[in-house]
Amino acid sequence: MAECKKEHGECGNGCFVDSVIHVDVKDYYGKTLKKTSDLKSNACLAPAQPIPAFVLKALKKIHPEVTSKYYGCGLVVPECLEGCKLLDLGSGSGRDCYMLSQLVGEKGHVTGIDMTEDQLEVARKYVDHHTREFGYEKPNVDFVQGYIDALKEAGLEENSFDIIISNCVVNLSPDKRKVLSDAYRVLKDGGELYFSDVYSNRKLSDEIKNHKVLWGECLGGALWWGDLVRLAQEVGFSPPRLVTANVITVDNMELEAILGDYQFVSATYRLFKVPKISNKASLVIYNGNIAGFGESLEFDAQYTFKVDEVVEVDGEVASILSHSRFAEEFTFQPPGVPAGCGVKKPKVGTVNPFELVLQLGSATVSSATGGCCGAESSCCK
Numbered sequence: 257m258a259e260c261k262k263e264h265g266e267c268g269n270g271c272f273v274d275s276v277i278h279v280d281v282k283d284y285y286g287k288t289l290k291k292t293s294d295l296k297s298n299a300c301l302a303p304a305q306p307i308p309a310f311v312l313k314a315l316k317k318i319h320p321e322v323t324s325k326y327y328g329c330g331l332v333v334p335e336c337l338e339g340c341k342l343l344d345l346g347s348g349s350g351r352d353c354y355m356l357s358q359l360v361g362e363k364g365h366v367t368g369i370d371m372t373e374d375q376l377e378v379a380r381k382y383v384d385h386h387t388r389e390f391g392y393e394k395p396n397v398d399f400v401q402g403y404i405d406a407l408k409e410a411g412l413e414e415n416s417f418d419i420i421i422s423n424c425v426v427n428l429s430p431d432k433r434k435v436l437s438d439a440y441r442v443l444k445d446g447g448e449l450y451f452s453d454v455y456s457n458r459k460l461s462d463e464i465k466n467h468k469v470l471w472g473e474c475l476g477g478a479l480w481w482g483d484l485v486r487l488a489q490e491v492g493f494s495p496p497r498l499v500t501a502n503v504i505t506v507d508n509m510e511l512e513a514i515l516g517d518y519q520f521v522s523a524t525y526r527l528f529k530v531p532k533i534s535n536k537a538s539l540v541i542y543n544g545n546i547a548g549f550g551e552s553l554e555f556d557a558q559y560t561f562k563v564d565e566v567v568e569v570d571g572e573v574a575s576i577l578s579h580s581r582f583a584e585e586f587t588f589q590p591p592g593v594p595a596g597c598g599v600k601k602p603k604v605g606t607v608n609p610f611e612l613v614l615q616l617g618s619a620t621v622s623s624a625t626g627g628c629c630g631a632e633s634s635c636c637k
């Protein structure tokens with residue numbers, strides 16, 4: 257084998273070197289943890305918002321061995337999935353992939369990428385089982401071994417996915433900028449990164465960042481939320497939209513003593529690959545045709561669109577809605593609606609998940625509702 261460099265990355269002759277963090281995290285999720293209850297804190301387990309009935313129904317069809325190794329911290333179910341091509345960053349044992357496999361339908365596709373062989377082994381073991389369970393002729397899920405901070409090397413092509421999701425994984429990577437820029441690269445124009453992760457209320461100390469167990473537990477590598485907002489835009493995404501936020505209590509005295517007064521939340525953000533913002537506010541009307549969202553669409557913590565209601569959206573959201581898979585689901589600047597007359601003004605928005613938790617005065621802020629999983633409109637063609 258070639259003389260390898262010591263940092264994470266390709267070093268020629270097909271060899272790829274893991275950083276210390278990659279080695280430790282692989283060990284944690286491959287060997288140390290066997291099941292969800294082995295976790296030493298509740299960070300990778302933060303209670304998600306109430307689960308909509310159509311998601312519960314999809315989750316019930318997933319093999320128990322897959323769900324027993326679920327380590328997510330949120331609910332990653334963006335709307336308008338029918339026919340879409342999805343990528344799950346850090347898919348683990350595959351729970352979210354198999355749930356989303358049902359929501360994209362037989363014509364859609366879900367790829368999971370993970371670096372840990374033991375996790376992939378469980379995920380791959382049940383591909384045929386789920387294909388039969390969902391009544392599909394052939395699998396619409398596959399699992400790739402690779403790094404979320406090296407998607408090109410994993411063979412994932414530029415502009416090839418409609419949506420990327422991720423559940424409690426970005427914090428585990430030592431190079432968050434690379435994760436975001438690689439995700440941006442493989443998304444199609446108009447595509448979306450919809451992901452749940454752990455965030456801190458300020459930049460973490462080196463002592464915390466260097467603590468192996470805290471890193472493995474999704475706390476030591478957590479970004480300060482403000483860094484996520486900055487990094488996302490630096491790599492080209494639209495300003496992040498905050499969907500939900502949920503307090504993490506840790507619940508481990510030994511780890512709490514090291515963490516001191518740092519606070520953590522799990523939060524779900526949506527980032528879009530759309531042209532730079534026009535900064536022109538717009539009036540929009542939701543048409544109610546998205547499967548499962550026949551009455552209203554809770555887009556994020558700031559905007560809920562009820563069918564046929566005229567809503568004033570800011571320039572950022574106008575750009576997102578008009579350049580993404582949502583474009584056909586809205587009427588923009590409807591003629592004959594005088595400004596201010598019967599127009600719903602949005603509430604004040606925030607991208608700070610700690611502020612959102614406080615604003616709502618409770619630990620959980622939910623945006624995901626929905627009914628059954630039908631197939632009224634195809635969102636990705």
Ligand SMILES: C[S@@+](CC[C@H](N)C(=O)[O-])C[C@H]1O[C@@H](n2cnc3c(N)ncnc32)[C@H](O)[C@@H]1O
Nearest residue numbers: 326327328346347348370371372403404423428
């Ligand atoms: C907290 S678990 C979450 C797994 C899954 N998303 C779930 O909800 O069950 C983190 C997963 O991310 C994977 N992972 C961590 N860092 C990674 C990286 N840099 N590249 C690829 N996979 C990574 C781990 O192997 C592990 O399976």
